[in-house]
Amino acid sequence: MSSQKLLGAVNSLGLNSLLELFKTSRFWFNLISAYGTYKVIYYLFLDPLRRIPGLWWSRFTDLPFRIRRFRGTQVQYTHQLHKRFGSVVRVGPHSVSVNKACDIKRILASYKFSKSKVYDNAILDAEEIFSTRKEQFNRLRRRQVGPAFSTTGLDSVEDIILDVGSRALKKKIETGIEKGNGSYTINYFDNFQSLTADIIGELAFGRPFGALESEKPSIIRLVNSTIVISVLDAFMPPVKYIPFLFKNYKSDKKQIIDFSNSCIEARRKAIENNEFSKDRIDILQMYLDAHDLDGSPIKKKELIAEIVLMLIAGTDTTSVTMTWLLHFYLMYPEVYKKVVAEIDQAFSEKSTVIRYKEARQNLPYFQATVYECMRMKPAVGGFLPRDSSSDGIQLSDHYIPPNSELLVFIDGAHNDESVWTSPKKYIPERFMGENGKELAKNLVAFSSGVRICAGRK
Structure with a gap:
């Protein structure tokens, strides 16, 4: 018998024996016991x-x-x-x-x-200032958006913030008191959330959402849904690949993306028609004027990710802080x-x-x-x-x-x-x-x- 045939026979015998071994419960019991023993030794001593x-x-x-x-x-x-x-x-x-x-x-x-790997599952499937783990990218984005949060930037939009924010809330409360003959019940968290959403709508999307005027503002539902599905995606990544899971949340998230895209196109059109004031420094314009590391304009997918992040992060954090502050005043x-x-x-x-x-x-x-x-x-x-x-x-x-x-x-x-x-x-x-x-x-x-x-x- 040739050496090649002999080797083939041995291999065949070994494979058959191994398959038979796999069928025995004793083999699996020993394998699991060995693995368990290894883990115990590892975690105790190594x-x-x-x-x-x-x-x-x-x-x-x-x-x-x-x-x-x-x-x-x-x-x-x-x-x-x-x-x-x-x-x-x-x-x-x-x-x-x-x-x-x-x-x-x-x-x-x-x-x-650096930020841990959990940040890789970003709010959208695009790198942005919050999720990026790269030093160079983070430094770039901070330089790009920094002017919007500078003293000059804040001064340029303060009247907009006052009109859309505190003045609008004051008007709503006064109208409610008048209609209620001197009495008005208000859910201050809901109203703070709507107020901050409208302000961020102006600064990051170029238009208010009208949330404060609405009884059940859709933008708040979209924001809350996007937060929920983003957290689920981060801690259970398979969720995003199974279409029928959390379908409504995913639909709301898509609506925010589509709305963001329409706002970007509306701003670009306003610039082309000389209908946008260059004196206004807002977040959307900062990113539209900015460039990526390779010198090219920021990709639309990344631009959408940045302004959606501003909406989600800003709406919840600001309104939660305002709500707790008022709560402490009451306490x-x-x-x-x-x-x-x-x-x-x-x-x-x-x-x-x-x-x-x-x-x-x-x-x-x-x-x-x-x-x-x-x-x-x-x-x-x-x-x-x-x-x-x-x-x-x-x-x-x-x-x-x-x-x-x-x-x-x-x-x-x-x-x-x-x-x-x-x-x-x-x-x-x-x-x-x-x-x-x-x-x-x-x-x-x-x-x-x-x-x-x-x-x-």
């Missing part, structure tokens, strides 16, 4: 995060942690973990939560600790009285419109109440996921190795007792004076460092 404190299951899975995210209890749960285990807590096989302010500011201070009437007294003293003429610069200069206590509101109830709660870099990082008493995910716990930073006295109490006075200005630098409601939110002003 796991790079084995010295990071946390619950036992965090060595094997982050599923319980994810479940609490979907139940809306993750923030409270994470506070409990940090209270039990310290400033750095393991919450998954490759993830740790970080709540100490100094550690968090170090992580966010540079591009070394702390003595604070509300001090705010009113400060405004009355600085602006005795009731008909005077208080502008941004004047408020900054003359209403320090009011500003302090806003800072304290953002500390206690940051609009973006939860975590800012970051990678530990190829070098790892030393956080407090723990070294975090490479290939680990750092979950920057915003609420934790705002309750760090080494920074904040009585962090569970609403104390606006902590932000007064020079010490208050320094303390405000520890707020991470808008993130911090190189990736701080461009719209924080």
